[in-house]
Amino acid sequence: MKRQVETITFDGSTLEYSVTGKGTPILVMHGGHSNCYEEFGYTALIEQGYSIITPSRPGYGRTSKEIGKSLANACRFYVKLLDHLQINSVHVIAISAGGPSGICFASHYPERVNTLTLQSAVTKEWLTPKDTEYKLGRILFRPPVEKWIWKLISSLNNAFPRLMFRAMSPQFSTLPFQRIKSLMDEKDME
Template sequence: MKIEIINTDKGQIEYSIVGKGKPLIFLHGGHSNCKETLFHKGFDTNKYMLITPSRPGYGKTPLDDKYTPMKTADLIVALLNYLKIDKVVLYAISAGGLTSIELAARYPERVEKLILASAVSMKWLDKDGKVYKTAKKLFNPKTEKIVWGLIRFISRIFPRMVANNFYPQFSKNDAHQLEKDDIKELHATFKHYHSKTGFMSDIDHHVEQDKISEIQCPTLIIHSKNDNSVPYEHAVYANKMIKKSKLIGLNNEWGHLFWIGKDSNESIRTTITFTEE
């Protein structure tokens, strides 16, 4: 994997790139950055070029106080210009959803297809709600390094305990004995997590209500009915608003993280088939 930081006319951006072939841009979710590879699962790097930018506020892509999904979309297009890539398949995960909506709606000539995977498509968290208030306390720039440091430290000693505690954040399914390989995969994902300034920006993001209806490209919406992080209603709404969309509703074990678990192969295969159609 190659990681590079470049300066564009829209600002500085960090990105990773691996593979060669059909280009895909991954817009990662909250707490993540360009080093995450969970959502690369199943893609043949001899057939696909997998490009993952660190969204503003994550990794080494700076965030200013005026950053919006619209400005992030402009920055991603500047990256495509730098890479001399005309058109991509856009793959948005979780909190990366709103940026993908802006990008696909405003730059239709640059987006061949759109995948919304467990993705936010409308107002996400209620500012008066418990989840929002907890996120503000734990994952603000002053505390997030300590929080993620503790999570990783405890994970090395008690990996199953930490996984059991996080599982309900992702899935509505009842607590049960988690597979050892799934626990390893979860902690491998956490390895690169830092909220930095990005997550505080994510939870306040919004796009114009009618923006999503401007998307014209073929769109796959894949979302778990068991998602306990981004409600399934986001997928239903996106399917209603995007003309050329199809919705795949999952009944999987890990809910929001449908790339983990024995039933993940089918979900991953669905996304890859869509890119090849």
Template sequence: MPMSAPAAVERPTEVADLSRGTVEYRLERRGPQTVLMMHGGHMRASLPLGEEVFADAGYTVLAPSRPGYGRTPLTTGTSPEGFAEVVAELCDRLGIGSLAAVVGQSAGGRSAVTLAARCPALVRRLILQSAVGPLVWPDLRTRLGGGVVFSPRGERLTWALIHLLMRRAPAAGLRLLLRDLSVQPIGPVLAAMAEPHRALVTALFERMRSGSGFSNDLRGFTDTTAYRRAAADVTQPALVIASPDDASVPFSHAQALADALPDVRLIAGRAPSHFIWFGDDYPALSAAITGFLGEDPAA
């Protein structure tokens, strides 16, 4: 799998002032078809993850920062439905009349599903990767703990300490942070991680921030009825990829998405953690993604 150099993990972004608020975004133009990325928790538009498969296939990539992350304020799109309208306006502003796919990663899953449901003329396919589904998420312990350490007031100090740990003792930092992302013992998980993957994960953890976005995510996944209704309204073909060894977003979420989406294919990956992009089967998953993108949605 082609890997970006860790030093280049953060990329320049722009800001658009739209009728529904300000949104930060990154647009990397390649071919005529565009894939839109809805990132997960603690991420923002400047931090690419899992985009190589689209770049290598020649797709233009558009990545907005979801509300509360990066330079997108929480007041922009105060709900998944509202942010879908923001993204649709952003696409119109950028001259993008069609999206080959919207990709929802982790906590960005609901935003991707909602965009597909509300804008069927814009979105042709839906891809969900380790995505939170229409189930209560996270568990009570994580919700309470995350609500404190990653609160808008506390996240700056939390991430300053994490960033320092990743710079000074990356092996210890990976052991600490990956423990909550895998159901497997952390020792074998780290031992099996290839060095380029280890370097990229380290670089990501060195740059992550929560802003006010993660607290907003925690509140947003309590209404499972609205999410399930949005999934049922998706008419486009959908591809759901997740790992049964994911401790952050249990595989039951992928199964719930497969049950809720009308036209869906579910793939269980072999990655030993939440990061499906760093499993030994990712070349096969990449081939499945490019094959899915090449299918005729009307077929």
């Protein structure tokens, strides 16, 4: 996917971002394990005449971690980015772990937001440093190891789709596995 990737510095902190497509602007708050190079779902939006602006969230890509000292502070930087790009208002799409950023941005800067779309977005406190999953994630998904972990997960998904589906489904639903399975077609797991 053809995109322009840049960094800008405000108040001594760097914000990395990408812009792709031409037309009505969409600001995408990517999920975890991603950055401004995200492209999942972008092609259809670009073909429909949208321009997609994706800042790497704090601590991702080349964006300074300090920008994320609070959601309000991060959103202040997103406003500065829109000002830099001379964009008055955007549609916001917040994906997964980008949910809190999108919600905060829309609530603090409603005059800058045309619409807010949450895609499988986190909408409340999810994991804290006290949680085992948080501690494990900090080990498994640190930069030198992360790409190998995702390759392993991908390989396991391809080799054992039903087993992985059973193992992962509790992460995506509050329904018991048997109920989820009863609502699905056999092809859905593939």
